[in-house]
Amino acid sequence: MILADHFTELPNLIWLCLTPVALQNYKFRNPLPTENMVTASLSLGEAQLPKQSTQGGELATSQEYTIELPPNRRTAVDTHEHDMTIHRSPNPTWLALLRGINVGGRNVIRMADLKKCFQDDGFRDVVTYIQSGNVIFRSASAEPGPLTARIEGMLAAAFDYKAKVALRSYEQMLAVVEEAPAGFGVRPDVYRYDVLFLFGFLTAADAMEHVRTRSGVDEAWTGEGVLYFSRLIEKASRSHLSRLASMPVYQSMTIRNWRTTTRLLELMGGREG
Numbered sequence: 001m002i003l004a005d006h007f008t009e010l011p012n013l014i015w016l017c018l019t020p021v022a023l024q025n026y027k028f029r030n031p032l033p034t035e036n037m038v039t040a041s042l043s044l045g046e047a048q049l050p051k052q053s054t055q056g057g058e059l060a061t062s063q064e065y066t067i068e069l070p071p072n073r074r075t076a077v078d079t080h081e082h083d084m085t086i087h088r089s090p091n092p093t094w095l096a097l098l099r100g101i102n103v104g105g106r107n108v109i110r111m112a113d114l115k116k117c118f119q120d121d122g123f124r125d126v127v128t129y130i131q132s133g134n135v136i137f138r139s140a141s142a143e144p145g146p147l148t149a150r151i152e153g154m155l156a157a158a159f160d161y162k163a164k165v166a167l168r169s170y171e172q173m174l175a176v177v178e179e180a181p182a183g184f185g186v187r188p189d190v191y192r193y194d195v196l197f198l199f200g201f202l203t204a205a206d207a208m209e210h211v212r213t214r215s216g217v218d219e220a221w222t223g224e225g226v227l228y229f230s231r232l233i234e235k236a237s238r239s240h241l242s243r244l245a246s247m248p249v250y251q252s253m254t255i256r257n258w259r260t261t262t263r264l265l266e267l268m269g270g271r272e273g
Contacts, residue, residue, distance in 0.1 A: 091124060091138040093268050095173060096151055097166040097197050098133030099254040107161045109133070117158045121150075129264060132256065136267055144169070148200065166197040166254050172225065173265045181221045181228055185258040192236060193258035196227040202252045210249045212240040227253075 101107040111128040114135060118126040124138040141147045148167045155163035168176070176195060185193045198207055204222035211220045211227065218239040221228040231239040244250055256264070
C-alpha cells in the first residue's frame with residue numbers, strides 16, 4: 001500500500017492511505033488515470049474528509065501511486081478541493097521465486113551470497129527469506145519479462161546453474177492471497193496447503209490439465225498464474241502431487257507452502273509504505 005506525504009503542521013502525524021476502494025467521493029481538480037479503474041476512498045486515520053462527487057476519474061489499482069499535496073495546501077484539512085498530483089512509485093517492489101536451489105544437495109546457494117548477488121547487480125533493498133530461494137527487492141524496471149531474463153542470467157553467471165525464476169509484483173502476490181479458494185489455508189492442522197507458481201509462458205488452465213486429484217485426499221484450483229493445492233495430512237502419501245513432480249510440466253513451476261506465501265506478501269507489504 002502506498003502512503004502519501006504527511007501534513008507537516010498537524011499535531012499528530014497523519015498519513016493518507018490508498019485503500020482498495022481508492023479515493024471515492026473526493027473532488028479533484030487534476031484529472032486522474034482513467035484506465036483499469038475501481039472506486040476508492042480517502043481516509044485520514046480517524047478523520048474523514050467531507051464527501052463530494054468524484055471528478056476527473058478514479059485510481060487504477062494495478063499500478064503503484066502516491067498522493068502528494070502541494071506545499072501551500074498541506075495544512076488545509078478542512079478544505080474540500082485540494083490540488084493533488086499522482087506519482088507512480090519509481091522503484092516498485094518485486095519478489096523473485098527461485099526454482100530448484102538448496103534441494104537434495106543440488107544448486108546450493110547461501111542466502112548471504114544470493115543477497116549480495118542482487119545487490120551487486122544494482123537491485124535495492126534486497127531481502128532473502130528462508131533457504132528455498134525467495135528474494136524481495138526494488139527495481140526501477142517495471143517490465144517483468146526483461147527483468148526475469150536479467151535475473152536468470154545474473155544467477156546463472158554467479159552460481160553456475162540453469163536458473164529459473166518466477167517473478168511477481170506486490171499486486172500479483174496480493175491477488176494470489178486474496179483470491180485463494182474459500183477456506184484455503186484455514187486448517188493447517190488437517191491439510192497441507194501449497195501454491196504452485198507458474199512461469200510466464202504456462203497458464204493455469206494448461207497446467208491444470210496435468211493435475212490429477214483423489215477424492216477425499218487432495219484438491220486443486222486454478223488462480224492467476226498459480227495453482228492452489230491442498231492435501232489431507234493423514235493421507236498425504238496417497239496424494240497425486242508427487243506424480244506431478246515427475247512430469248515435464250513440473251519444470252515450469254515452483255512451489256511454496258501457504259505459510260511462506262502469506263509471509264512473503266507481508267514482507268513485501270511492509271515496503272509499500
